[in-house]
Amino acid sequence: MSDGVADDAELLRRSALGDEAAYASFVARHEAGVWRRARTLASNEADAEDLLQETFLAAWRAAGNFRGGNARSWLLTIATHAWQRVAPRVAREVATGDDEELEVLAERAGWGTGVHSENPAQAWIEAALHRLAPGDRTLLMLRDVEAIPAEEVAATLGLTLSATKSRLHRARMRLAAAYEEVRRESV
Numbered sequence: 001m002s003d004g005v006a007d008d009a010e011l012l013r014r015s016a017l018g019d020e021a022a023y024a025s026f027v028a029r030h031e032a033g034v035w036r037r038a039r040t041l042a043s044n045e046a047d048a049e050d051l052l053q054e055t056f057l058a059a060w061r062a063a064g065n066f067r068g069g070n071a072r073s074w075l076l077t078i079a080t081h082a083w084q085r086v087a088p089r090v091a092r093e094v095a096t097g098d099d100e101e102l103e104v105l106a107e108r109a110g111w112g113t114g115v116h117s118e119n120p121a122q123a124w125i126e127a128a129l130h131r132l133a134p135g136d137r138t139l140l141m142l143r144d145v146e147a148i149p150a151e152e153v154a155a156t157l158g159l160t161l162s163a164t165k166s167r168l169h170r171a172r173m174r175l176a177a178a179y180e181e182v183r184r185e186s187v
Contacts (some may be wrong), residue, residue, distance in 0.1 A: 008071035016064030023063070027056055030075055033146060037076050040141040041134060052085070055079040073152045076142065080156055088143045124186065128178035138169035148182055 014022035
């Protein structure tokens with residue numbers, strides 16, 4: 001403990017011993033991040049809520065198995081595995097969809113045309129994100145929103161670091177392309 005606040009490992013250790021208050025603190029600390037992950041994976045809020053509950057239930061059961069490290073990554077891995085059990089199609093989408101040529105993606109994204117706004121509208125970004133395949137959203141949310149290191153993203157998704165970086169690059173280009181499409185539709 002430091003400054004009276006238990007770290008994640010301590011909260012999980014106490015949770016494994018049945019301390020519900022410690023687990024409630026752990027959940028409160030990580031609920032928003034797991035919710036974002038669940039919303040990224042699930043196509044609707046009801047499924048995301050189920051996934052959130054399943055993730056924290058599984059984490060409660062496995063609290064005694066936590067061996068340190070990044071608890072957020074551990075939870076997001078649990079969420080990913082829970083979703084893969086429920087929706088195998090999503091797991092396959094993470095590993096597919098990289099056949100689009102980079103030049104085509106760049107053109108769709110408007111790269112080199114000077115049309116990108118300095119301050120893109122939040123609504124356009126959200127709409128563009130929802131147009132992406134779940135695998136692309138997953139990569140972008142883990143790496144760019146949650147700021148999880150690429151090595152941990154790779155481990156979470158069961159990919160090599162090289163594959164993760166390549167897919168992340170394509171996902172970013174697809175997001176840029178979707179953003180341009182949304183922006184053009186809005187004008």
